[in-house]
Amino acid sequence: MGHMTVDNDSQAAISGPMMLTRRLFVACAALLAVSSGVGHPLVSSAFAQSADPGASVFMQKLGNDAIGTFSNKSTPKEQALQHFRALLHKGFDVPYIGRWVLGRYWNQASEAQQAEYQKLFEQLIVGTYAERFIEYSGETFKIVGALPEGETDTMVTTQIIRPSGPPVNVNWRIRKKDADYKIIDVVVENVSMGVTQRQEFSSVVQQNGGKVDGLIQALRQKVGKAG
């Protein structure tokens, strides 16, 4: 429960004069800030460089689809899970992410190991994130900007606005493949999910004497437990 809730509650609950006072406060604060030399806003010019506008369009549509799908609470859980999987594969290049996350151990793995790893990785993603989307509770998002990232990609910056708690900054690294856009990394408050998982997997492999089998074993256990 953060500022947003407080603001809404108090604005709904209290009458005119209080609101005026509040507005006055904010104005005074702004004035004081300016007078102490803190003038210009922190918003960076996100559109300064030219980014592929198609990536933002793709992101907007994917987000709308997700909200549309999961705000319907009457969907049976099994079906909601299927919807999640469909959206996941529509929006994300899961095999690419899986391979990237395994890093240098990918080439050490046999083809059979690679295949089993990719299957388990997909199940891990579903197990980790499906619940959060299915339990959708009124979050919305807005696209803040888009910047070119690397030579081929676009980083679309969004803000997830939660019914309770301060907004969360989430960046989506999007790559265009033929005519399709796919997300290949998600950066939440400066933390890359891909990098985090790569370092975690690397640690598990190292704990198991540098063998990919140790990671596959751990994934099997994790996925099995999640159902």
Place this chain on the structure above:
Amino acid sequence: MKLASLTRSTLRSALVAALALTATACANKPLDPGSKEAATEVNDPLEVPNRFVFAANEAADVLVLRPAAEVYVAAVPNPIRDAIHNFIDNLMSPLYIANNLLQGNFEGAQFATGRFLTNTILGAGGIADVATQAGIPNRPEDFGQTLAVWGVGDGPYLVLPLLGPSNLRDTVGYGVDTVADPVRVWGYAADHKGALYARAGANAIDRRSHVLKEVDDLRRNSLDFYATVRSLRQQQRQAEIANKPVSGPDFPDFASAPKQ
């Protein structure tokens, strides 16, 4: 008098330690543009003892801190929790201002000063964060970040008892911030050590209460929670030091690129 000399000597030894760090650890500057690949490496030669301390911290969290934070969230209404958070943080402002200045970031120092004045005067002594509403978000700067800006490398990753993930440089930074903290200086001078303990406790519970669900999720979904936390901490820290998102490692095109 005694306190002043103690403070001075602690400061001096911290400074010596910092300089020693500079001398030995200059090789891996965190802001080196060539360190793209280093972004995926963690310097953790003390992993075995670190994992031991991490496990102890986990136990302390599960047994004490997490339950305390849950009770806090359940028992104390949200506006009061916000006020407590704002009050504690506002009193850290002098440190943020000083560290901005030490980093040569005068704009940052102006922001921090503006926040401190705004919240202290208009925010009823700091319990209301009117500065954020007016568009000046909070941006803590600690001495660990200052050392990083001066070119001191991270040093080995360290998990500190109760304080949690850090590294050698940030541990030194934490020591310096603690000694220089005006609230602490006041607490010792006026013999109000109880207030300092109360603040430390409230601060820990406040910070923990903001991430109850997130930490639960991470714990449940991680294969190796120690490695996950280590990675999170390193990435967040790099962004805090640079005051902007840090570009990560390369994402090659596997289809056309030669094998890694």
